[in-house]
Amino acid sequence: MAVPAIDDVELPAVLHALADPVRLEIVRLLDQRGESTCSALGLSQSPATLSHHMRVLRESGVVATRLEGTSRPSRLRRDDLQRRFPGLLDAVLRSRR
Amino acid sequence: MAVPAIDDVELPAVLHALADPVRLEIVRLLDQRGESTCSALGLSQSPATLSHHMRVLRESGVVATRLEGTSRPSRLRRDDLQRRFPGLLDAVLRSRR
DNA sequence: TTATTTCTTCGATGACCGTCGAAATAGGGG
DNA sequence: CCCCTATTTCGACGGTCATCGAAGAAATAA
Numbered sequence: 001m002a003v004p005a006i007d008d009v010e011l012p013a014v015l016h017a018l019a020d021p022v023r024l025e026i027v028r029l030l031d032q033r034g035e036s037t038c039s040a041l042g043l044s045q046s047p048a049t050l051s052h053h054m055r056v057l058r059e060s061g062v063v064a065t066r067l068e069g070t071s072r073p074s075r076l077r078r079d080d081l082q083r084r085f086p087g088l089l090d091a092v093l094r095s096r097r
Numbered sequence: 098m099a100v101p102a103i104d105d106v107e108l109p110a111v112l113h114a115l116a117d118p119v120r121l122e123i124v125r126l127l128d129q130r131g132e133s134t135c136s137a138l139g140l141s142q143s144p145a146t147l148s149h150h151m152r153v154l155r156e157s158g159v160v161a162t163r164l165e166g167t168s169r170p171s172r173l174r175r176d177d178l179q180r181r182f183p184g185l186l187d188a189v190l191r192s193r194r
Numbered sequence: 195t196t197a198t199t200t201c202t203t204c205g206a207t208g209a210c211c212g213t214c215g216a217a218a219t220a221g222g223g224g
Numbered sequence: 225c226c227c228c229t230a231t232t233t234c235g236a237c238g239g240t241c242a243t244c245g246a247a248g249a250a251a252t253a254a
Contacts, residue, residue, distance in 0.1 A: 019112035
């Protein structure tokens, strides 16, 4: 669950994380619903695949995950990202599908 | 040299195009120097590799290329991108390296 | 302790990607 | 027409990636 310090987050890694349609959908859902678990998002991929995508999002600096009983709710690192790359996440989230 | 209509440009494709460090550098240089050719940017990759990257940027909707004699200067599609994904290119270009 | 739930890790598979040399293309100048 | 210059295309190579089933881990409930 360890997450990179925001100053260590790199732009290409963030862009790569957001460039996958499934991960982009995860980010949009986390934006709409706030903190949420993988499985509660209702996506059709296997748990293994979703866990992989969450890991990419976490390691790139986009989300943070905490441990709550047997589940692991994640949230967007909105404030951190806004400090590091001002306007980037907003532009992505505001973009028309 | 054909370029996608701006309404057909897709966000994952743009993010994928910008997620590569070499292409990100091309975009930053095109931003600083304006319209420019592949070879004039002074990058160390082979012409074949740079041509490949320009193609990815062109097909994703990030740059447009015109034909001028034997060379092919490219430019950022700033206005188109601003209409399609407001604030996105600005956020990427303004981000600290 | 045993079973259940939730998620992660492992291993494999098929697809895609960055890179470059070599060959092809195309315009401009003699 | 031939050559030079700038770029693209082709084919290949090694590496990375998305996907998923199966097995593992970890907390909770019975």
